[in-house]
Amino acid sequence: MYPERAVDPELFDWPSTQPLLKGSLCNDCDNVAFPAASRCSRCSSGAQTSMNLSSAGTLWSWTKQNFPPASPPFPPATGDVPFSPFLLGYIELAGEVRVQAKLFYPDGQTPEIGQSMQLVFKPLYVTEDDTQVIGYGFEPKEHQ
Amino acid sequence: MQQDVAIVGLGIHPFGRTANRTGLQQCAVAVNHALANAGVAWRDIQFAFGGSTDAGNADTLVSELGLTGLPFMNVANGCATGGSALAAACNTIRAGAADIGLVCGFDKHPRGAFKVDPAEWGLGNWYGEEGFALTTQFFALKIQRYMHDHGISEETLGRVAEKAFRNGALNPNAWRRQPISLDEIMKSKMVNEPLRKNMFCSPSEGAVALIVCRAEDAHRYTKKPVFVSSCVMRTRRFGTFEVFSPSMGIEGQKTVTEDAAHVAFEQAGIGPNDIDIAQLQDTESGAEVMHMAENGFCAHGEQEKLLREGHTEISGKLPVNTDGGCIANGEPIGASGLRQVHELCLQLREDAGQRQVPRKLQTGYAQVYGAPGVAGVTIVTR
Numbered sequence: 426m427y428p429e430r431a432v433d434p435e436l437f438d439w440p441s442t443q444p445l446l447k448g449s450l451c452n453d454c455d456n457v458a459f460p461a462a463s464r465c466s467r468c469s470s471g472a473q474t475s476m477n478l479s480s481a482g483t484l485w486s487w488t489k490q491n492f493p494p495a496s497p498p499f500p501p502a503t504g505d506v507p508f509s510p511f512l513l514g515y516i517e518l519a520g521e522v523r524v525q526a527k528l529f530y531p532d533g534q535t536p537e538i539g540q541s542m543q544l545v546f547k548p549l550y551v552t553e554d555d556t557q558v559i560g561y562g563f564e565p566k567e568h569q
Numbered sequence: 570m571q572q573d574v575a576i577v578g579l580g581i582h583p584f585g586r587t588a589n590r591t592g593l594q595q596c597a598v599a600v601n602h603a604l605a606n607a608g609v610a611w612r613d614i615q616f617a618f619g620g621s622t623d624a625g626n627a628d629t630l631v632s633e634l635g636l637t638g639l640p641f642m643n644v645a646n647g648c649a650t651g652g653s654a655l656a657a658a659c660n661t662i663r664a665g666a667a668d669i670g671l672v673c674g675f676d677k678h679p680r681g682a683f684k685v686d687p688a689e690w691g692l693g694n695w696y697g698e699e700g701f702a703l704t705t706q707f708f709a710l711k712i713q714r715y716m717h718d719h720g721i722s723e724e725t726l727g728r729v730a731e732k733a734f735r736n737g738a739l740n741p742n743a744w745r746r747q748p749i750s751l752d753e754i755m756k757s758k759m760v761n762e763p764l765r766k767n768m769f770c771s772p773s774e775g776a777v778a779l780i781v782c783r784a785e786d787a788h789r790y791t792k793k794p795v796f797v798s799s800c801v802m803r804t805r806r807f808g809t810f811e812v813f814s815p816s817m818g819i820e821g822q823k824t825v826t827e828d829a830a831h832v833a834f835e836q837a838g839i840g841p842n843d844i845d846i847a848q849l850q851d852t853e854s855g856a857e858v859m860h861m862a863e864n865g866f867c868a869h870g871e872q873e874k875l876l877r878e879g880h881t882e883i884s885g886k887l888p889v890n891t892d893g894g895c896i897a898n899g900e901p902i903g904a905s906g907l908r909q910v911h912e913l914c915l916q917l918r919e920d921a922g923q924r925q926v927p928r929k930l931q932t933g934y935a936q937v938y939g940a941p942g943v944a945g946v947t948i949v950t951r
Binding site for chain 1: 680682684685687688693695696697698699700701702703706709711713714717759760761762763808813814816817818819
C-alpha cells in the first residue's frame with residue numbers, strides 16, 4: 426500500500442473519514458465557487474467563506490476523452506498502466522454550482538443528461554516517490 | 570454607422586504546412602502581398618499591430634521588412650489576436666494618431682492538440698493531472714448540452730464539416746482541399762463525443778496581413794475599399810460556459826460571443842438581417858452551429874433545418890465560412906481572425922474566384938472565439 430494524498434489539497438482533504446469537495450460562498454451575493462475563491466467572480470467581493478459542496482447532483486453535460494492528453498501535466502502512461510479513454514462532464518449541484526468532474530460508469534453504459542450522480546474519489550496515478558494520488562469524480566446513483 | 574477606417578490592402582500566406590518557412594517568414598510574405606495590393610511601400614506604413622501565439626514576436630518582422638522605425642505593437646489575445654489587432658489599428662486611425670497602418674497575424678503550431686499549461690490559464694496543475702486541460706473537451710461538452718436542449722442531430726454536425734471541405738476545395742490558400750462525403754465524416758474516428766475527427770480543425774500554419782487607412786483616403790490606394798463598420802473584442806461575464814472552467818454558475822447569462830455581437834451590431838447601426846455573408850468561428854462543427862444562433866443569425870435549434878436546406882452554402886441566403894473556415898484551413902491561432910476578415914474583403918470586392926458568392930454583397934460579418942472565453946466581432950461594408 427502506498428501513502429495517499431489528494432491531487433490538490435485545495436480541492437478536498439485526503440485521507441479523510443468524510444471527504445467532500447471544498448468551495449467558497451460569497452458573503453455578499455451568495456455565489457458558490459469551486460475551487461474556493463478569494464474574490465467573487467460574480468460580484469468581485471473579497472468576503473468569502475469556506476464551504477463543503479454537496480456530494481449529490483445531476484449530470485449537465487458529458488463527453489469522452491478518447492486520446493491521451495499531453496504529458497505533463499497529464500500523468501504519462503506506463504508499461505503496466507496504458508492510457509484508457511475516460512468520461513468527464515459537468516455535475517450540477519442544486520443551488521450551488523456546476524463542477525467539472527471525471528465520470529465513472531459501468532462499461533458500456535452511456536451517460537444520460539439529467540441523471541442523478543454521486544461524488545466518488547478514485548486513484549489517479551502513483552508518483553515517482555511512490556505516493557498514490559487521489560482524484561475526484563461522480564458516478565451514477567443507481568450504480569451504487 | 571461610423572465608417573472612418575478602410576481596409577485597402579489584402580495579403581495572405583497559404584494555410585497548412587510550409588516546412589521551409591518560419592511563421593515570421595510566412596507573415597513577411599503576407600505583408601508584402603498586402604503592401605503590393607494597396608500599392609504602397611513598407612516605408613509608407615506609419616504603425617503596425619500584430620501577433621502570434623507560437624511563432625515569435627510580431628515586431629521582429631521589421632528585420633524582414635525594413636528598419637523604418639515605425640511603432641509596432643505586439644498583440645497576444647489567443648484566438649482573438651487578429652480581432653484585437655484590427656480593433657487597436659482602427660482606434661489608432663480614429664484617434665487621428667496615424668493615417669495608414671498594418672495589421673497582421675501569423676502562427677506555426679506543432680502537430681496534434683494544443684499543449685496547455687494550466688498555470689498560464691490561472692488553474693492549478695491538478696486540472697491537467699485530472700485530464701481536463703484540452704480545448705477539444707470544452708467544445709464537445711458545450712455542443713453535447715446544446716444538442717440535448719435544442720434538438721440538433723449528429724448529422725447536422727456532419728453537414729457543417731462537409732460544407733467546410735467543399736468550400737476549402739475551391740480555395741487555393743486552404744489546407745484541406747479535398748471534399749469529404751457526409752458518410753465518411755460520420756464514420757471518422759470519435760475524438761470527444763459527439764465530435765469526430767473530420768469535424769475538428771487542426772493546429773496549422775499561415776499568415777494574413779491587412780493595410781488599413783483613413784476612410785477618406787481609401788480611393789488613393791484601391792478602387793475597391795472595404796470599410797470597417799465595427800470591430801469589438803470582449804471577455805466573458807459571470808455565468809457563461811467557457812474553455813478551461815473547473816466550474817460555472819448555474820444562473821443563465823449571455824455568452825461572450827452574444828455580448829460581442831450585440832456591441833458590434835449596435836456600433837454598426839445594423840442587425841443580423843442586414844448581413845450578406847458571415848465568417849463564424851468553426852473550431853469544430855458544433856461551434857459553427859452554436860455561433861449561428863449566438864451571433865443572431867437564427868433561433869436556437871433552427872440550424873437543423875437551415876443546414877439541411879443549404880442556407881449557409883455559397884449559394885445560400887447567408888453563406889457561412891466560404892473559404893472553408895477553420896475546418897478546412899486549420900487553426901494558426903494568430904492568423905485565424907484576420908483570415909476571416911480577409912475572406913470577407915475578397916468576397917465584397919468580388920475577387921474570391923471559384924468560391925465567389927454569386928450575388929451582390931454589401932455587408933460582411935466575422936466572429937472569433939477562444940480561450941479563456943474571449944470573442945471578437947468585425948462588421949465590414951463596401
